[in-house]
Amino acid sequence: MCYKAYGSGKEDSPLCDVPGFENCRMKLLRHVSFVDCPGHDILMATMLNGAAIMDGALLLIAANESCPQPQTSEHLAAVEIMRLQHIIILQNKVDLIQENVAINQHEAIQKFIQGTVADGAPVIPVSAQLKYNIDVLMRIRGGVAGGSILKGVLKVNQFIEVRPGIVVKDESGNIKCTPIYSRIVSLFAEQNELQFAVPGGLIGVGTTMDPTLTRADRLVGQVLGEVGSLPEVFVELEVNFFLLRRLLGVRTKGTERQGKVTKLAKAEILMLNIGSMSTGARVVAVKNDLAKLQLTSPVCTSKGEKIALSRRVEKHWRLIGWGQIQAGITLDVPPCPI
């Protein structure tokens, strides 16, 4: 799936301009409204009223003045009070200054926002009057997924899916998942832009996904890979397990037995770590070293994978053992629509 921003004059379902999809129509998902806030200090209350309904802010800084100006500090304070977390800083009027002045001011801006809610926000040099870089601003960036590659190669322009994707419960309480389909638009390791990425280290995967999907760690523990290559999505696992004799890292006095790990009990709740996914699980059956575990959230994994088992002991999740997936119940995943 890909996303594009158009002015409100555009038809609701324009034709897609991605090569290969020219005959597909796009679907209108969201309207974005811009509210102009007065910069002058006597109009601060008006600015605050406006900020109360906003999801994000563009903070304009004039490039031909020193930074910070008193009103800029005040506006940034308002952004903090209103807890706006999506901020883009625009260094405007760059047409009026030399490049070295712009670079010096960029550094001053970085110093100014350090430790504030705007720390790490992109600073884009623009000229509103000459429309310089306005296209960069208008290009809504897709979501970025971060993680490590377990096997294979990821390439720019590759079509990918994320599993389990969007998980919902239907009216009867049954879990349903819909994988997210997308395309890789960029790959990063540290600050380096890559054309392809291989296992080892942390990779940032820029995608065409709606950024609200990747925000606030919503996709943590999900698995990303080439369309059609990912393992199944499980809602129940059958594992053969091994329990530790004692809890690790717990001090026990004398011959006290507090630290002993007791057997798994039917209906007890455990926490499982499977790959990078943590999920709760209810023990539905135990026989010798085999246990059936009903998962609180579905997990994309495969038979043979190792899992860590934790139990809540005195308000903390403590490692009590590990296991290996033998079998399980999988969800029917709807086929890729493309």
Ligand SMILES: Nc1nc2c(ncn2[C@@H]2O[C@H](COP(=O)(O)OP(=O)(O)OP(=O)(O)O)[C@@H](O)[C@H]2O)c(=O)[nH]1
């Ligand atoms: N040279 C140059 N002038 C600009 C640019 N952007 C805005 N201006 C000028 O700056 C002046 C102020 O612009 P406004 O858009 O009224 O600024 P504002 O921040 O909305 O001002 P308030 O409404 O008082 O908050 C105008 O004369 C604009 O023409 C730019 O990129 N380059």
